[in-house]
Amino acid sequence: xxxxxxxxxxxxxxxxxSKSTVSRALKNHPDISNETKEAVKKIAKxxxxxxxxxxxxxxxxxxxxxxxxxxxxxxxFFPSVIDGIEYVVHNKGYNLLILxxxxxxxxxxxxxxxxxxxxxxxxxxSVSRTTKTIDHFKHLTDIxxxxxLFDRIVNEINADIxxxxxxxxxxxxxxxxxxxxxxxxxxxxxxxxxLISRNRLFGYKKxxxxxxxxxxxxxxxxxxTSEDAEKKFSELLxxxxxxxxxxxxxxxxxxxxxKAIYKSRKRIPEDIAVIGFCEEQYRTMYHPTLTAIDPMGFxxxxxxxELLFEQIQQNSNNLPPLEPRTVYLKGELIKGExx
Amino acid sequence: xxxxxxxxxxxxxxxxxSKSTVSRALKNHPDISNETKEAVKKIAKxxxxxxxxxxxxxxxxxxxxxxxxxxxxxxxFFPSVIDGIEYVVHNKGYNLLILxxxxxxxxxxxxxxxxxxxxxxxxxxSVSRTTKTIDHFKHLTDIxxxxxLFDRIVNEINADIxxxxxxxxxxxxxxxxxxxxxxxxxxxxxxxxxLISRNRLFGYKKxxxxxxxxxxxxxxxxxxTSEDAEKKFSELLxxxxxxxxxxxxxxxxxxxxxKAIYKSRKRIPEDIAVIGFCEEQYRTMYHPTLTAIDPMGFxxxxxxxELLFEQIQQNSNNLPPLEPRTVYLKGELIKGExx
DNA sequence: ACCGGTTGCGCAACCGGTTGCGGTTGATAA
DNA sequence: TTATCAACCGCAACCGGTTGCGCAACCGGT
Numbered sequence: 001x002x003x004x005x006x007x008x009x010x011x012x013x014x015x016x017x018s019k020s021t022v023s024r025a026l027k028n029h030p031d032i033s034n035e036t037k038e039a040v041k042k043i044a045k046x047x048x049x050x051x052x053x054x055x056x057x058x059x060x061x062x063x064x065x066x067x068x069x070x071x072x073x074x075x076x077f078f079p080s081v082i083d084g085i086e087y088v089v090h091n092k093g094y095n096l097l098i099l100x101x102x103x104x105x106x107x108x109x110x111x112x113x114x115x116x117x118x119x120x121x122x123x124x125x126s127v128s129r130t131t132k133t134i135d136h137f138k139h140l141t142d143i144x145x146x147x148x149l150f151d152r153i154v155n156e157i158n159a160d161i162x163x164x165x166x167x168x169x170x171x172x173x174x175x176x177x178x179x180x181x182x183x184x185x186x187x188x189x190x191x192x193x194x195l196i197s198r199n200r201l202f203g204y205k206k207x208x209x210x211x212x213x214x215x216x217x218x219x220x221x222x223x224x225t226s227e228d229a230e231k232k233f234s235e236l237l238x239x240x241x242x243x244x245x246x247x248x249x250x251x252x253x254x255x256x257x258x259k260a261i262y263k264s265r266k267r268i269p270e271d272i273a274v275i276g277f278c279e280e281q282y283r284t285m286y287h288p289t290l291t292a293i294d295p296m297g298f299x300x301x302x303x304x305x306e307l308l309f310e311q312i313q314q315n316s317n318n319l320p321p322l323e324p325r326t327v328y329l330k331g332e333l334i335k336g337e338x339x
Numbered sequence: 340x341x342x343x344x345x346x347x348x349x350x351x352x353x354x355x356x357s358k359s360t361v362s363r364a365l366k367n368h369p370d371i372s373n374e375t376k377e378a379v380k381k382i383a384k385x386x387x388x389x390x391x392x393x394x395x396x397x398x399x400x401x402x403x404x405x406x407x408x409x410x411x412x413x414x415x416f417f418p419s420v421i422d423g424i425e426y427v428v429h430n431k432g433y434n435l436l437i438l439x440x441x442x443x444x445x446x447x448x449x450x451x452x453x454x455x456x457x458x459x460x461x462x463x464x465s466v467s468r469t470t471k472t473i474d475h476f477k478h479l480t481d482i483x484x485x486x487x488l489f490d491r492i493v494n495e496i497n498a499d500i501x502x503x504x505x506x507x508x509x510x511x512x513x514x515x516x517x518x519x520x521x522x523x524x525x526x527x528x529x530x531x532x533x534l535i536s537r538n539r540l541f542g543y544k545k546x547x548x549x550x551x552x553x554x555x556x557x558x559x560x561x562x563x564t565s566e567d568a569e570k571k572f573s574e575l576l577x578x579x580x581x582x583x584x585x586x587x588x589x590x591x592x593x594x595x596x597x598k599a600i601y602k603s604r605k606r607i608p609e610d611i612a613v614i615g616f617c618e619e620q621y622r623t624m625y626h627p628t629l630t631a632i633d634p635m636g637f638x639x640x641x642x643x644x645e646l647l648f649e650q651i652q653q654n655s656n657n658l659p660p661l662e663p664r665t666v667y668l669k670g671e672l673i674k675g676e677x678x
Numbered sequence: 679a680c681c682g683g684t685t686g687c688g689c690a691a692c693c694g695g696t697t698g699c700g701g702t703t704g705a706t707a708a
Numbered sequence: 709t710t711a712t713c714a715a716c717c718g719c720a721a722c723c724g725g726t727t728g729c730g731c732a733a734c735c736g737g738t
Contacts, residue, residue, distance in 0.1 A: 005455070005482050007694055018718045023695060031716060048478070053456040054402065055694035058393045059723045065457075073425065074418035074620075083413045086439055095453060098437050100425055114434060116344070117392040118404075139387070143344050255624060262626050281413075285594060287601050287626040346724055357688045362725055372686060394724035398693045 067115035069125040076251030084301025101128040122146035146311035150304040160307040165328040169293040170203025182245035186219040188253040200249040229256025237264040248276035273339040288337030406454030408464040415590030423640025440467040461485035485650035489643040499646040504667040508632040509542025521584035525558040527592040539588040568595025576603040587615035612678040627676030
């Protein structure tokens, strides 16, 4: 059943040439005459020749593949990041091998092996929630494989890092609520194992402290899932006094928070103002539309991929690895009607 | 700079064995003694050996790679589909090479070549909006490469096909509005070049006809983008008589329609009822929550991948290709508050 | 001592494309 | 005529893992 696809050897036989000549002709090697080149290319097209990248990369050590590991592809935020990555990767003539960790440490380790095994030239990753040891990432520097972490990072690692300035964003978000006259501002943060959750919480605390407002621990709620957020905020909104502003740190928590508010029949923003980090795509889905800090998904992906290619470039020039860089992207506040 | 990673030859040298023995030992070949197997595995672990899939697949013709082509990764619907695909693909021990066509015919053709070039064992695709000729897909059957199309398909092709039953879904959606007593129901459909748009429009027309209602062409609006939908429906809602029900055929059109309604200050569902095809994730983001037909993203991906693996299985057993199958998934109506 | 059968392993070809090196040819210069 | 050289192309090794085949060693049985 297996119909072998056409190889350079087929072309060579057809033209009575050697496969080396065909190979060189296809790559426009100067040693080959123009007539031969044209003949080869003509036949290649006629026979529907497609280069076998696998064979090529085995020899040439250039797979043209970039590996990507995300916790979950369909998380609100990640599709945008992937878009940004794909934009750069495609422009460089590379392709993307995408793996999910499903927030499981074991799969993350396994995925790293898979990517190495597939000869990727670099890896982009956002680490899983359950990852505590990072030997699998450190191993990459041993074998000199470029690595860029984004959004969910780990410390003390030899890799480029791309983040949104979470503290700054959270600070500005909550400040916006304060300036609107809100006094009792709650935060819905995420799993505090994630740096992003801690940083956004830090920004929240910082602006309150800077404004001379005491931190009320009952206004700080950590939720793992959207449902979790909804449940906990439904409770919170029944309390007296209840918050008059909420800062939700992610799309995920926002979804839960908004559901809780809708249920409570409170008016937005009169009774309760809402602000968060939210992709443009979803920001205007809510009613009223959200005022939100742009989480910069596309940009993160774009910048992360660009940094990766700089490392790859460095490698292919046989230059020593670059010093690890950290890039902070500042997300702007986009005004909606919710605050 | 390039640190070569360890190969079976390194292991062989280390143990004074031949590379064939090491290869067999690692695959638990019965010819090899248990002592040797254990010794090899022990050293493999110590040296941090990772199999070079590229080399393996060159010889063994098994890349463990599945190719996926989607118009755009971050479209509302596709992340869910990818999730479903990834679920199956990972369980089979395969990996996913994901490419975007960005709705461009040329990139679709290019992507097919890239996937072939990377020795994928099968291809899953949702075709671009601008695709009119399908020779690039037909070529796949020539080289006996399994193909499954989903959601956006082309006709007269030798491939498995997975669809939601668009006509049925649209029929039930609009019927739901009729049963709620709505009389002037508008539809926001998409690019009519897409079968999905035509089918959902057909279901809309069918239920109206079946119910003895005349089709009002001014109530049929095709929109390419969310913004387009918003603009056109803002106009429509100003008309007199204006619709008292809207059926939006996709997440994309729904976003525009809802914005237009919000702007018009009409009440949902009292003044105007809304129904559509909408992923669960987004359905409850709107306020009021949407009544919608489940577009079955995850399921589509899952079923498509399963069909693909059946074809691959067939190939690897050297059996003749299966007859192309078409699977229709019926999306259930999920009640929200918008209708 | 001889034989058939098993066990355990190595040799070498192979997958398809790449590349260093060397060989052939024809033209030009000496 | 012969040395020189560029232009053009083929040979063969190589990338790392897989596999058909063959061979030596060893087994128990006669």
